[in-house]
Amino acid sequence: xxxxxPNNSLQTGYKxxxxxxxxxxxxxxxxxxxxxxxxxxxRFHYDANHICWAYIIVEYGINNYKLKYF
Numbered sequence: 001x002x003x004x005x006p007n008n009s010l011q012t013g014y015k016x017x018x019x020x021x022x023x024x025x026x027x028x029x030x031x032x033x034x035x036x037x038x039x040x041x042x043r044f045h046y047d048a049n050h051i052c053w054a055y056i057i058v059e060y061g062i063n064n065y066k067l068k069y070f
Contacts, residue, residue, distance in 0.1 A: 031057060 005027055013022040024041060028034040034055050042051060 028055070031055070 007027075009024065009026040011022065011024050013020060015021070022045070026037060028037060034057075038053055042048075045051070
C-alpha cells in the first residue's frame, strides 16, 4: 500500500454556516516531534472550541495509530 508523505506542512480550511474547519498535514520524525508541532498548533488556535488530531507512526514495518477528539 502506498502512503502519501508530504514534503512540506499543508493546510486547508472551509466554512460551514458560522463554523470554520481547518486541516493540517505534516510529516513528523517521531511522536515527540508530533506532540511539539501539535502544541504549536494549539497555541496558534487558542480560541478553538475543538481540536481533533491523529497520527500514524511506522517503525520497523509496524503501524501505530492514534486518534483523539476533545
